[in-house]
Amino acid sequence: MASSTRPDRAPAAPSDSLPDWQERHANELAQSRKPVFKSSSGLPLEPVYTPEQLQRAGWDFARDVGYPGEAPWTRGFIPGGYRQQLWKTEMYAGFGSAEEANQRYRYLMSQGSTGGISIALDLPTQVGYDSDHPMARDEVGQIGVALTSLDDVERVFDGIPLEMVGHIFSTANAIGPIVCAWLLALYEKRGTPTGDCIVQLQNDPIKEYVARGTQFLPIEAAVKLTTDMIEHCRSAAPEWLPISVSGSHMKQAGATVIQEAAFTICNGITYVESCLKRGMKIDDFGHVLELHFCTEMDFFEEIAKYRAVRKVWTRLVRERFGGTTERAQHFRLHAATSGRPLTAQQPLNNIARITLQALAQILGGCEQTRTASFDEALGIPTQEAARTSIRANQIIAYESGVPDTVDPLGGSYHVEHLTLAFEREIDSIIGEVDAMGGALAAVHGGYYQRALSRGAYREACAIESGEQVVVGVNRFQSDEAQPVPTFKLDPGAAQRQVERLQEVRARRDGAAVQRTLQELRSVCLSGANVMPAIVSCVKTYATIGEIADVWREVYGTYVPEAVRF
Amino acid sequence: MGSPNDDLARQAATPAHGRPIRVVLTKVGLDGHDRGVRVIAQALRDAGMEVIYAGLRRTPEDIARIVLEEDADVLGLSILSGAVVPLTRRVQEALRVHEVEDVVLVVGGIVPEPAREELRGIGVEGVFTPGTSLTAIVDFIRASVPAQRSYGASGA
Numbered sequence: 001m002a003s004s005t006r007p008d009r010a011p012a013a014p015s016d017s018l019p020d021w022q023e024r025h026a027n028e029l030a031q032s033r034k035p036v037f038k039s040s041s042g043l044p045l046e047p048v049y050t051p052e053q054l055q056r057a058g059w060d061f062a063r064d065v066g067y068p069g070e071a072p073w074t075r076g077f078i079p080g081g082y083r084q085q086l087w088k089t090e091m092y093a094g095f096g097s098a099e100e101a102n103q104r105y106r107y108l109m110s111q112g113s114t115g116g117i118s119i120a121l122d123l124p125t126q127v128g129y130d131s132d133h134p135m136a137r138d139e140v141g142q143i144g145v146a147l148t149s150l151d152d153v154e155r156v157f158d159g160i161p162l163e164m165v166g167h168i169f170s171t172a173n174a175i176g177p178i179v180c181a182w183l184l185a186l187y188e189k190r191g192t193p194t195g196d197c198i199v200q201l202q203n204d205p206i207k208e209y210v211a212r213g214t215q216f217l218p219i220e221a222a223v224k225l226t227t228d229m230i231e232h233c234r235s236a237a238p239e240w241l242p243i244s245v246s247g248s249h250m251k252q253a254g255a256t257v258i259q260e261a262a263f264t265i266c267n268g269i270t271y272v273e274s275c276l277k278r279g280m281k282i283d284d285f286g287h288v289l290e291l292h293f294c295t296e297m298d299f300f301e302e303i304a305k306y307r308a309v310r311k312v313w314t315r316l317v318r319e320r321f322g323g324t325t326e327r328a329q330h331f332r333l334h335a336a337t338s339g340r341p342l343t344a345q346q347p348l349n350n351i352a353r354i355t356l357q358a359l360a361q362i363l364g365g366c367e368q369t370r371t372a373s374f375d376e377a378l379g380i381p382t383q384e385a386a387r388t389s390i391r392a393n394q395i396i397a398y399e400s401g402v403p404d405t406v407d408p409l410g411g412s413y414h415v416e417h418l419t420l421a422f423e424r425e426i427d428s429i430i431g432e433v434d435a436m437g438g439a440l441a442a443v444h445g446g447y448y449q450r451a452l453s454r455g456a457y458r459e460a461c462a463i464e465s466g467e468q469v470v471v472g473v474n475r476f477q478s479d480e481a482q483p484v485p486t487f488k489l490d491p492g493a494a495q496r497q498v499e500r501l502q503e504v505r506a507r508r509d510g511a512a513v514q515r516t517l518q519e520l521r522s523v524c525l526s527g528a529n530v531m532p533a534i535v536s537c538v539k540t541y542a543t544i545g546e547i548a549d550v551w552r553e554v555y556g557t558y559v560p561e562a563v564r565f
Numbered sequence: 566m567g568s569p570n571d572d573l574a575r576q577a578a579t580p581a582h583g584r585p586i587r588v589v590l591t592k593v594g595l596d597g598h599d600r601g602v603r604v605i606a607q608a609l610r611d612a613g614m615e616v617i618y619a620g621l622r623r624t625p626e627d628i629a630r631i632v633l634e635e636d637a638d639v640l641g642l643s644i645l646s647g648a649v650v651p652l653t654r655r656v657q658e659a660l661r662v663h664e665v666e667d668v669v670l671v672v673g674g675i676v677p678e679p680a681r682e683e684l685r686g687i688g689v690e691g692v693f694t695p696g697t698s699l700t701a702i703v704d705f706i707r708a709s710v711p712a713q714r715s716y717g718a719s720g721a
Contacts, residue, residue, distance in 0.1 A: 123594075123595035123596060123597075123646065124595060126595075127595055127622075129595075135595060135622075135624075136595075137648075137651070138594070138646075138647075138648035138651045138652065139594060139595050139596075139646055139647075139648055142646055142647040142648065143596075143646060143647070208597070212597055212598070213592075213596070213597015213598060213599065213621050213622075214595075214597055215597075252600065253598070253599070253600045254600055254603075344695060344696070345696070377695075452600070452603075453603040453604075453606075453607065454607075456600045456603055456604050457603070457604050457607040457608070460604045460608070460699060461608075461699070464698055464699055464700065473696060489647070560619065560620030560621045560622060560623065561620055562617055562618065562619045562620055562631070563606075563617075563618045563620070564615075564616070564617055564618075565606040565607060565609070565610040565616040565617075565618060
């Protein structure tokens with residue numbers, strides 16, 4: 001098509017500059033498919049990028065990119081990238097009772113899920129209610145596995161050798177310290193050294209108050225508990241990863257890719273500063289911090305984000321937190337494909353979306369990745385859908401050649417320009433949040449919430465007007481039904497879970513439970529680190545609701561605020 | 566800055582009974598994902614309605630009280646967990662106990678087909694699942710409210 005529109009004469013000499021090229025082809029460049037081209041975060045996109053724009057932006061190879069495994073870390077922490085080791089492919093799963101979750105984990109591991117066990121928790125567990133609490137009615141085991149006491153945890157891992165698992169992750173946020181205590185107790189009972197299987201908990205309550213919604217304590221208390229857990233793990237389980245500061249939920253709630261990166265870093269600053277205030281040194285814990293993001297559909301923005309985040313965070317560690325070692329700068333960068341762009345309409349289209357997202361996070365150099373399943377818009381993933389996502393990763397890994405060159409997009413004029421723009425935009429938002437008094441002030445003032453709400457509405461309107469195309473939803477719809485088997489939860493699972501809990505309550509030593517809960521109450525009141533007391537509680541099979549109730553009693557509870565629009 | 570949705574902004578609400586339609590939106594149950602309900606809040610606002618988003622994890626009793634206090638014409642429940650029918654039923658019971666009878670009840674979220682029928686059976690007037698257009702929701706609420714109000718008045 002393009003060649004037929006070219007003039008029928010000998011080619012002119014090549015343009016000698018970008019303005020020259022733009023002027024020479026002005027007529028053709030004006031014939032665009034869209035009135036304006038912008039990235040999903042709203043950055044203007046030029047038709048083409050050249051060394052001239054990079055020069056204008058002040059880009060410098062050594063300062064801004066350099067070599068893999070070296071500062072400024074834009075190209076990754078590992079010199080050989082995926083030539084040394086492929087990314088870890090982790091699958092998030094969990095539903096029903098401990099036994100059902102246990103079966104699914106065994107299946108995923110047998111299929112080549114190399115990222116260990118990633119536990120989805122049901123909502124009552126996440127907000128600190130026992131499975132038989134009135135607020136838990138109808139929600140037990142619905143969107144994740146119900147864990148109420150050490151007994152459930154023991155059954156989830158029944159017959160699974162921890163050293164074979166290698167890595168355990170869970171989205172435990174406000175309840176992070178309780179889940180951490182369960183696992184410390186489990187390892188102790190089994191005699192498993194903490195280094196044999198790395199535990200990683202999300203333990204990032206701040207974003208819950210603006211996006212994910214499992215907060216149940218005042219935010220200051222939640223940050224204190226998070227800090228307790230980080231501090232305790234440094235001595236009790238130094239190999240574990242006690243926090244994963246997460247941007248993905250904020251993006252799924254409406255943040256742009258830039259805001260996702262910047263807000264996550266601002267929240268990360270708050271946790272680090274909370275640790276530093278206790279006298280901890282960044283050189284001792286910088287390497288156990290994780291930043292977690294999700295990858296959506298703007299392919300190049302996502303790649304630029306991962307490159308820019310490595311650059312910005314490592315600079316903060318050096319310049320703001322006083323880190324002096326390389327290790328302190330090497331946080332864990334975790335990426336997950338996003339369930340949000342997946343559509344219920346024509347669900348097999350989601351395999352293409354998942355593959356593109358997985359490719360973007362791999363090109364962004366993420367060492368740990370999680371991949372969604374194509375039927376997620378319809379319910380909990382079926383085994384087939386989960387397996388297909390593992391296969392998508394394996395196809396990229398073993399068939400595409402993508403992992404054979406480190407940071408293959410490094411030096412792309414477009415990607416470098418975008419990476420630089422991301423770095424500057426992120427720095428500017430950090431400055432804004434600092435000026436407000438930090439992330440907690442930003443939450444109290446509704447700054448994040450407004451940004452997310454507006455972003456979500458902007459996108460909804462753009463989809464409704466057709467300005468933003470969602471294939472199969474507002475364009476290219478199809479009447480042909482694509483039958484996809486959906487996952488059916490065993491309706492008896494919740495009842496079995498409640499019965500189990502009642503059995504545990506009946507057979508445990510009630511006096512020991514009360515004594516440890518009383519000790520926890522005193523420790524909470526004293527302001528000391530609560531972790532040792534929580535470990536004592538869980539060993540007596542005190543339940544999550546009992547422990548969380550002590551917190552609620554001492555710290556108070558989160559009160560939802562009505563907002564007038 | 567104007568509304569990002571010109572269509573909605575153009576159709577400014579004609580206030581029925583001398584005041585704008587008042588809508589209480591809330592999450593019920595433990596699910597904390599409120600992107601959808603916040604989008605709806607802004608769409609209804611841009612259509613000229615007064616919108617109160619009550620926030621997360623409200624109990625049925627809380628909800629009935631807020632609806633009364635705000636004298637709401639419409640109550641919108643946002644539920645993304647699997648428990649949409651039992652949670653809605655409990656809210657209906659609380660409304661009945663508090664003698665709130667003239668509020669238009671709508672539900673938004675992930676609602677499988679059989680649950681949709683059940684919800685209609687317990688008096689839910691509108692069920693909006695992902696992909697429903699904002700304009701359709703605005704139109705539905707506009708159309709439902711005046712009728713409900715006059716019904717309430719004649720029945721009193």
